[in-house]
Amino acid sequence: MAVSMREVDSAFQGAGQKAGLEIWRIENFQPVAVPKSSYGKFFSGDAYVILKTTALKSGALRNDIHYWLGENCSQDEAGAAAIKTVELDAALGGRAVQYREVQSHETDKFLSYFKPCIIPQSGGMASGFKHIEVNEHDHKTRLFVCEGKHAVHVKEVPFARSSLNHDSIFILDTKSKIFQFNGSNSSIQERAKALEVVQYVKDAYHDGKCDVATVEDGKLMADADAGEFWGLFGGFAPLPRRGADDNVNGITPTVKLFSIEKGQPVPVVADKLARELLNTNKCYLLDCGVEVFVWMGRSTSLEERKSASACAEELSHGPGRLKVQIIRVIEGFETTLFRAKFDAWPRSADVSVSEDGRGKVAALLKRQGVNVKGLMKASPVKEEPQPYIDCTGNLQVWRVTGNEKYLLSSSEQSKFYSGDCYIFQYSFPGNDKEEYLLGTWFGKESTVEERAAAISLATNMVESLKFQAVQARIYEGKEPTQFLSIFQSLIVFKFNLAGWHELWIQKVQEGECH
DSSP states (O other): OOOOGGGSOGGGTTTTSSSEEEEEEEETTEEEEOOGGGTTOOBTTOEEEEEEEEEOTTSOEEEEEEEEEOTTOOHHHHHHHHHHHHHHHHHTTSOOEEEEEETTOOOHHHHTTSSSOOOOBSOBTTTTBOOOOGGGSSOOOEEEEEEOSSSOEEEEEOSSGGGOOSSSEEEEEOSSEEEEEEOTTOOHHHHHHHHHHHHHHHHHHHTTOSEEEEEETTOOTTSHHHHHHHHTTTSOOOOOOOOTTSSOOOOOOOOEEEEEETTEEEEOOOSSOBGGGOOTTSEEEEEOSSEEEEEEOTTOOHHHHHHHHHHHHHHHTSTTOOSOEEEEEETTOOOHHHHHTSSBOOSSOOOOOOTTTHHHHHHHHHHTTOOOHHHHHTOOSSOOOOOSSOSSSEEEEEEEETTEEEEOOTTTTTEEETTOEEEEEEEEEOSSSEEEEEEEEEOTTOOHHHHHHHHHHHHHHHHHTTTOSEEEEEETTOOOHHHHHHHSSOEEESSOHHHHHHHHHHHHHTTSOO
């Protein structure tokens, strides 16, 4: 895709040249850089463009682009944000994955950039509202619901008993005290994450000076904190149990593929979804109900990509549509989630990367005096293979000793010894439930007895997860891409841990170590 700098907003010149986060707010339909001191502060009446640049082990740079839409953002501002996102991708060479984020329905990937959470404030440029800082007036009592084990979704809900339920965790923020209400069906991980949000609220809105209390679902007035909490709701009363069908309509959405022809979506008729249906000269929409993917062929122009994005926006606002997540992918750089929607997708697609992408954009920038070192660095001759698993989940590792397993700290879980065996459990959010990968790693010098013990312990763990985990057996030196992607930086030492301890003692006795 050949790109003229006249087609790319000047605000994006030099973007994405080094690892980190960059944010622009849409003001009068133009992107304006947000000061780093305001990163993580969003207003419900505004639209934003967010660029996350990650340095890979090969030295290349990977770009992910998001545009965030506040619930009070105008449709015109939302459309401007979508178009500017396409322009930013063009400036980066046309290979970034692009995500549409809607307030209160953000992706875990987006929320992971802002620890521990984001709490959008009222106001905004587009709506004409005045930005209101919570600390500038008398503190208003607010109720938030927290959901998520890895990235926390925080949403303000009406301050009413009817907002509470047994499944979620709620934070009640009052002038002098913050209450964390733990629903009886919430998990330990969710409660720990919510506690981080409580600390964030305390620091951000109380200058770190207020009391904090935890209220467990089901405890009555005998608990002083519980009594005070329920008193704010007019007194204790049991919460109703939610019916099985309260949140689920039981309907699986039909996946539909559309080709963009002259700015309009045209249904693609086929017996099954296959990679061969996608033409490099066209853009497509894949409508999956709560998700709409925009697939952009390598040979499509910037205007064609903008047109496809506009069609996706229009589709997401159709009658009866809930909050829709829009994800835009470039041919050859499709996400695992996108590929999984197809009945047939080749292991590796034959994609010729034209020189009209990042190289030409970099040359144009260089002629204008912009440093393009990072931009050129982001175009390696050989792309790193993309892992076929979400790599933002929770990892736990145990070392097997005898017939027991011992949990390793996060600082030690990437240090393996050839003489030992390990068990790892990796959990990550799936489409509608938590997914688990549970595996054993066998060092080259581990014994048959140790391997048998590791397999037995891992089997017991799979049983405890009601056989919902995917099992894997990994051998030293033959680790697959997914395994290495999860561990990020794996170091394997010779011997086993006990052997290293004996060697250290020997060196001390010989005077070589102190």
